[in-house]
Amino acid sequence: MNNRIKISNTDLEVGRINFGGNVFGWTLDEQKSFEILDAFTAEGFNFIDTADTYPWWVNGKGELSETIIGKWMKSRGNRDDLVIATKVGSETKEHGYDISKAHILKSVDESLQRLQTDHIDLYYTHFDDKSTPIEETLSAYDEVIKAGKVRYIAASNLSPKRLEESFEIAEKKGLPKYVALQPHYSLVEREGYENDYLPLVEKYGLTVFPYWSLAAGFLTGKYRSETDLSKSVRGEGARKYLNEKGFTILKALDDISVKHNTKPATVALAWLLAQPHIGAPIVSATSQSQLETLFAAPKIALDQGDLDMLDKASK
Template sequence: MTDLAASTDRVRFGASALEIAPLALGGNVFGWTADRDASFAVLDAFTAGGGNFIDTADGYSHWVPGHTGGESEAIIGEWIAARGNREDVVVATKVSTKPDRAGLSPENIRAAVDESLARLGVERIDLYYAHFDDESVPLADTAGAFSELVDAGKIAEIGISNYSPERIDDWFSVVDALGLHRPVALQPHYNLLERGFEGPLRERAERHGLAVFPYFGLAKGFLAGKYRSAEDAAVEGASPRAAAAVGYLERGGDRVLAALDEIAAAQRVPVAAVSLAWLRRQPTIAAPIASARTIEQLPALLASLRVDLTAGELAALDAASRTA
């Protein structure tokens, strides 16, 4: 695999001191579609290829029969301990979806962060997200609990995920009024086929200085060119997300794939690399998030770090995706 470490520029996001390569490795597959050994191999290859930012959540992967959540964090923690590389990686995790740690009450946040720290085997989480809004809890309580974690040295920075524009404004109104630590990151659903972010949410990111880390950057694999027909989703070994991914064909996804194919051929890179490079070039984006369940999937993701799309290529992708 090409070593991009020397050529990959680090970016510092928001007001934080955290420096990352502009690609985040999604940890949702660890302990789910990638077992411990496969996860270790992916993590090794990602860092060898220049990546250093890993994104997970305490709820991953509670949806798997027999799982309770925390499986992904535990694998990442075992890998960090085995490699002794804590200072070389930036780790983000989230709270609110683990079934026995659901919601964003201060008591739950305090208990959940300690459990995440233990599973990850770290003294401090670099970026800690409120995974989903919990309107049953006053925002002053939630924001206050997150701010306390910064003061306690348990987290370095605060992030918000899956919040509405109005609730983002409310969070900042609270922290400004109370003198609390401000969030520095936003994690929304955003890719070439899901462009709802490009409106009030992006305006809030700009207004509040939030670095944006979009999830489902490859639209569940569709924007990697993996699923071009219903038959592709039915082959043995296909991802559990394949059936949902091929649904994009009914939404004009074939036109987006055609544009991606042309640019990928011209750039001599995989389709996934072009999809992620487009995302990285959008306003407010610090790094797209993409996951890999095998090391064979990783080179295409890492290749995005060296793709420099032309103005014409960006315009072609924009046009194709707006008609999708």
């Protein structure tokens, strides 16, 4: 059993790796998804992240990921052992970004149906439509929480300004407050989170679950040249990191992974876990060997020299 942490201001305890469900229905079919989920939970991990629109790039509307997770939970009878996070508000071919009350009330019921459950543990504002009044969004969350459909709410891709206003309005109106933040954060993407969001994380006591923790696979060390990008359907996402800074970070990861007899990806995740307020990096895997790389991250104790080397390389 791996160590678990409690999400701030909740009674939810989660393992230190958050499995990203965007691969279900995309690079993993239903059977392979079941196998990966079985292996993930067999190791003692319990936290699964998805969205109502994953993977929208396959069919234009998503839904496949939630459906596969729902079928898996139903067949395994393990819903009570899991912490399930999903999201609302993302854009599809059918509609734009939308966090209106009407959309939230409709979407939560659709997600519950696909997930074959009566409650969502952590429900994210996935993207901000920038036009719905914050009070309207929080009022919708208040309604679904009181109905027992959602336990807690969290935020992803909100501007710092709208995030802070959400707390101010929630306090003033007695509405639910976000308990967690899901930002873009990794060794190659530090500035936006550390400058703009970390002060708010500290101010409001949020638990942080970074996405793109391995920078589209770049921090695994798999992509070291343009010719490497064709190794995976996700390879093009790593192109922008093929520069001096990226290579400097890979060199540091290589050196530290040799020292700890592990993989660069494991070290990159261990670095995230060593940062303040980080609960569990969101990361996906499509094979048992990739899962082993993730499982090792919470077990690696980076020393101050390791952390200093990575800090210097990634600044």
